[in-house]
Amino acid sequence: MAEIKPFRAWRYHKKYTPEIGTLTSPLFDVVSKKQREALYHNPINSIHLSVPRGETPARNAAQLLDFWKKEKILHQDELPAIYVYYQYFRLPGSEKEYCRKGFLCHIKAYDWNEKILLRHENTIPDAVNDRIALLEETLLNSSATHGLYGDPRFQLEDLMDEAMRDPVYETEDYQGARDTLAIIQDAKVIQQFISVLKDKQVLLADGHHRYEGSLEYRKKMMAANPNHTGQEAYNYHLMYLTNSEADDLRILPTHRLLEKLPITVADFLQKLEQYFVVTPKEDPYELNEVIAGKKWAFGLYVDGQAYKLRLKPEVHDQIDWETTPEVKELDLTVLHYFVFERVLGIVSEAQRNYPGLSYVRNFTECITKVDSHTAEAAFITNEVSMDQVKRVCYSGAIMPQKSTFFYPKVxxxxxxxxIDPNEFASKIDSCF
Structure with a gap:
C-alpha cells in the first residue's frame, strides 16, 4: 500500500523565522489577482516559486531558486524528517475552534490504476501542463497536495501532539487560520508513521493538478531510464496527510459561474422546468440558506432574479452517464447533467474546458459578479460530505471537476x- 518517506526540506534561513508569515502564500489555484500582486512585492515571498511570472515562468522560478540557494535565503535540513502541520480555524457563525492535524512527507507517485492513491475528481488539462513544466524546471515541490488516510485508532495523533509542543513556525495566514509547523527527526518515531501508512490507501483530497503533474513527470523519467528501480527521486511527491476519521475535516461548497448562457434567459428558465421545480426567491443573498441540507437543490441567480431549483425525483433515473450509482447520487452530478448538458447543451467532456465557466467558493462573490454583469448566471451549491467523498473514491469513480473545497487550504x-537527485538522498535513508 502507501509508501511514504521522510525528507530533507528546504526552508527559509532561520534569520527569516520571525517574519515567516510574510513569506507564505496561498496555493496557485486559489490565490486571487489582488493577493498575488501584493505578494509579488516581497522579493523573497514563496509565491515567486509556486506561481512564477514572466514569459517563461517555470524557467524564471528555476533561476530564482538557484539564486536563493546560493545566497542562503533557503537552506536544506541536515536530517530527513516528518513535518507536523496543524491548522487552527473557525467557521463563519461558529465559536468553535477546529484543529486539523496532519504531517508532510514524501509519498510514492502512484499511478491511478494501482488503486493505492485514489482521486475523486477530474483535472483541467491546462492546469496540469503548467504544473509539469514547473516541476521539470525546478525539480521542486513548492506546495503540498492534501491526502487522507483512514485510521480509526488515531495511532499518530499523540506523536504529532508531542512534536507540536515545540513548533518551529507559528503564524496566521490569509484565511485567518493559525498555521503551526513542528519537526520529527527521531528515526524510531518516523518509522511508526511509515508503519501506519504502509497498509493504507490514500484519498487525494486537494491538489489533483499538482499530483498529476508529478505522476506525468514520473512516467516520463521512467521511460527514459532503462535502469529504473522505483527509488529514484522522481518517484516521489510532497503530500500533507490527515486522518479522514478526525472531526476537524471540513469541506465547503464550490459554486459555478457562467459568463454567458448559450441560450436566452427565457428559454433557459422554460427548459429548466422540465426537470426542476423552479421557485422564485426575493433575496439572492439567502439562496445558500434555502437550499441548505436539501438533496438535489440549487440556487440560481440570473438576470437580477433569484430562484431555488429542486430536481423532480422521478427524472433522476434519466442520468445516462457511464458512472457509478455513488456519483449519480451527487448534487453536482445532477447540476452538471441536467442543467449544463440537458438544458444548456454542453456535453460532459466539453464542460471541463468550457469558456466562461468558473468555480467560485465565495457565495457573495457569485451574486456580486452577476449584478455587475461580469457573469450572467450563478449556480449555488451545497457542500459534498466526507462520506460521499469516501464512497465515490472507493467505488473507483470520479466526481465532476471542482467538486470539493477542503478548508482551510494548505x-x-x-x-x-x-526531487533533485543530488539533494534527495540521505546517508541515513537505510533507516527507513
Missing amino acids: ICGFLFSS
Whole structure:
C-alpha cells in the first residue's frame, strides 16, 4: 500500500523565522489577482516559486531558486524528517475552534490504476501542463497536495501532539487560520508513521493538478531510464496527510459561474422546468440558506432574479452517464447533467474546458459578479460530505471537476521538497 518517506526540506534561513508569515502564500489555484500582486512585492515571498511570472515562468522560478540557494535565503535540513502541520480555524457563525492535524512527507507517485492513491475528481488539462513544466524546471515541490488516510485508532495523533509542543513556525495566514509547523527527526518515531501508512490507501483530497503533474513527470523519467528501480527521486511527491476519521475535516461548497448562457434567459428558465421545480426567491443573498441540507437543490441567480431549483425525483433515473450509482447520487452530478448538458447543451467532456465557466467558493462573490454583469448566471451549491467523498473514491469513480473545497487550504512557504537527485538522498535513508 502507501509508501511514504521522510525528507530533507528546504526552508527559509532561520534569520527569516520571525517574519515567516510574510513569506507564505496561498496555493496557485486559489490565490486571487489582488493577493498575488501584493505578494509579488516581497522579493523573497514563496509565491515567486509556486506561481512564477514572466514569459517563461517555470524557467524564471528555476533561476530564482538557484539564486536563493546560493545566497542562503533557503537552506536544506541536515536530517530527513516528518513535518507536523496543524491548522487552527473557525467557521463563519461558529465559536468553535477546529484543529486539523496532519504531517508532510514524501509519498510514492502512484499511478491511478494501482488503486493505492485514489482521486475523486477530474483535472483541467491546462492546469496540469503548467504544473509539469514547473516541476521539470525546478525539480521542486513548492506546495503540498492534501491526502487522507483512514485510521480509526488515531495511532499518530499523540506523536504529532508531542512534536507540536515545540513548533518551529507559528503564524496566521490569509484565511485567518493559525498555521503551526513542528519537526520529527527521531528515526524510531518516523518509522511508526511509515508503519501506519504502509497498509493504507490514500484519498487525494486537494491538489489533483499538482499530483498529476508529478505522476506525468514520473512516467516520463521512467521511460527514459532503462535502469529504473522505483527509488529514484522522481518517484516521489510532497503530500500533507490527515486522518479522514478526525472531526476537524471540513469541506465547503464550490459554486459555478457562467459568463454567458448559450441560450436566452427565457428559454433557459422554460427548459429548466422540465426537470426542476423552479421557485422564485426575493433575496439572492439567502439562496445558500434555502437550499441548505436539501438533496438535489440549487440556487440560481440570473438576470437580477433569484430562484431555488429542486430536481423532480422521478427524472433522476434519466442520468445516462457511464458512472457509478455513488456519483449519480451527487448534487453536482445532477447540476452538471441536467442543467449544463440537458438544458444548456454542453456535453460532459466539453464542460471541463468550457469558456466562461468558473468555480467560485465565495457565495457573495457569485451574486456580486452577476449584478455587475461580469457573469450572467450563478449556480449555488451545497457542500459534498466526507462520506460521499469516501464512497465515490472507493467505488473507483470520479466526481465532476471542482467538486470539493477542503478548508482551510494548505499554505505555501513553510517548506519545499526537492526531487533533485543530488539533494534527495540521505546517508541515513537505510533507516527507513
